[in-house]
Amino acid sequence: MIIQNEINDISALLGCTNENVPLSDLMAKEGRNFSSNPDKRTFIAHAGLPAAFVEVNCDTKGLRYKRDVMQTIKSYLS
Secondary structure, X not given: OHHHHHHHHHHHHHOOXXXXXXXXXXXXXXXXXXXXXXXXXXXXXXXXXXXXXXXXXXXXXEEEEXXXXXXXXXXXXX
């Protein structure tokens, strides 16, 4: 529920489209800080959803990992 509320807030504030957009781009437009290269500790602290690793679809309210970070995520989980 918390994540859903955050996505709703972001999509309402920024009027993003239904495309998968990096969450870090949306946060930067809003002036929010984020780590562009989160380490394992940050990954865990953000429930596996740090902004630099996630794309959001504002139409479906869906999240997915960016394709280029999958190897990093796998290393954090091993």
